[in-house]
Amino acid sequence: MQPSNDQPAHPSLLDSSCPLKVGWYGLGAMGYFMARNIATSGRAASPILVCNRTVAKAERLVDEIGTSNAIVASSSAQLLTDCDVIFTNLATDEVVQRVYNDFAKTLSQSLPTSPKIFVDTSTIRPSLAVEIDKLFSGFSCCHFVAAPVFGPPAAAGAGQLTIIMSGDYNCKRKAAHLLIPVGKKIIDLGGNIERAPMLKLICNGMLMSANDLLAEALTLGEKSGIGAQAVYSLVKEIMPAPSLIIYGDRMLNERFDGTGGCAIDLGVSVLDHVRHLAAELNCPMPTIDITQQSLITARSIHERQKRTGNSRWDILDCSALIASHRVSAGLNPFDCDDHRVIRED
Ligand SMILES: NC(=O)c1ccc[n+]([C@@H]2O[C@H](COP(=O)([O-])OP(=O)(O)OC[C@H]3O[C@@H](n4cnc5c(N)ncnc54)[C@H](OP(=O)(O)O)[C@@H]3O)[C@@H](O)[C@H]2O)c1
Structure with missing residues (x-):
């Protein structure tokens, strides 16, 4: 990934010495495999926390890869309290918007004390990425990265997706490191958040x-x-x-x-x-x-x-x-x- 002109998001995000705690929300046809590949890669501070509207899918993932790799979150709020990087892969704009509004509500009730990176891998309209980015800029140590993916569920299963990213450079670097087992290629489109969804x-x-x-x-x-x-x-x-x-x-x-x-x-x-x-x-x-x-x-x-x-x-x-x-x-x-x-x- 080539650096864009972004400023560093937060000094601690530059520290690559310790693995990050990862949460994943959305375990549908794509999300299930993407979360599974990250969880079993050893790149996260294992086990990752997984969350899904239909809890049975989260339980199935944990059954498949074991509690040393993944644990079912008690709620979506737990992803925010316990994780450094929170990935989402959700069906539609309406769902993504609702989930991120809920995240923002949770954050405002209990302000985070450490940096958090939110990475959305869904296919969303570019203006929604801008709205979420603005919403999260209200929390001093939270950052949003847009990272839509190309490839069918079979490619997600095989870790062969193509991932496009836009947002803060250092946050993208952290997310890209975790996403390596998910994709065959990661393309950086710079700091303008709407570029990747576009x-x-x-x-x-x-x-x-x-x-x-x-x-x-x-x-x-x-x-x-x-x-x-x-x-x-x-x-x-x-x-x-x-x-x-x-x-x-x-x-x-x-x-x-x-x-x-x-x-x-x-x-x-x-x-x-x-x-x-x-x-x-x-x-x-x-x-x-x-x-x-x-x-x-x-x-x-x-x-x-x-x-x-x-x-x-x-x-x-x-x-x-x-x-x-x-x-x-x-x-x-x-x-x-x-x-x-x-x-x-
Ligand atoms: N399928 C593909 O070939 C493909 C390829 C590239 C990108 N994508 C993109 O990846 C994203 C997911 O696609 P998918 O094919 O994996 O879809 P999917 O199988 O329908 O999964 C959608 C996910 O969104 C969740 N969800 C739906 N409505 C919700 C609600 N009201 N509240 C909370 N969660 C809700 C689902 O939870 P439940 O499990 O409870 O239903 C599921 O986790 C989309 O943005 C899509 O455009 C898909």
Whole structure:
């Protein structure tokens, strides 16, 4: 990580001699693996404290890696009293905002006497990062770092995420040291807190649209009689991007369960942020609008299936946006077997 021009946050944050006490809030599809990798890395003053709305997930993590690596926090407030670095990975802006407002309330009731670094790894709108940064600047020894991540849950499990960071340089250094077992690369975007969330949204929008285009091509392959598999195999040869490979595999094999992937609601909400950013900066991104429509169409088909008890998945994955193209092409939305070879010569 290259240094930006930030001033040191607090002298004790420069002291790298003793490991820091770590807390983690949010153990969903991504957070579970990220917390697990930090907890088992030996980089934190073990065990790390873990917290989640559904406590069973925190208990499952502790069962998996043992109490020498992680302990379930009695409450989110305990993360603040006991930890030096508190990571969060949460579903939406609303949740992130609520959790950080609660943190601020707890801090104001009992002012911290030692430095605390808060690192949010969720995908949030850049202006929310600014709001949280301002909120925390009111507490003299608290600092906020934005650190959104790239990669699916499988990459989180394998410690292969790409992490983008913005915020105070010394706080980022501390956080980056802890995040090494989580990612294959950490990119420093400097001191301006909104930069990392902004880059995350720009690239997320592009990736999601690339997947929408892939869905169109697979559908056309199916209709042509060549088959979606042939299209997918060639895409892997000529454009072997991890996102296309992973999403293409899900589309081909109907792996539309969003619980271990990226839930379609998250996709719709992230594209909302991208569209908002594009409008704010007067930079039209029409393909993003179209991709969001594909997601919404797939979601509405899925919701109707759920209502009639015909859905195989409780939570739909973003890769299911292919349903929108299948339906437009006169095919079954989610069931590939119905139309594996459409045209025969
Ligand atoms: N999935 C991906 O491929 C991917 C990739 C990169 C980045 N991300 C980003 O990572 C973040 C998490 O995504 P995910 O896929 O891990 O989502 P997820 O599986 O739905 O997990 C969301 C987390 O937020 C918590 N949460 C939801 N509502 C809450 C509330 N009202 N109060 C407190 N906690 C609440 C959940 O707690 P419960 O367990 O109790 O529900 C869970 O810990 C998002 O910002 C997403 O954009 C996801």
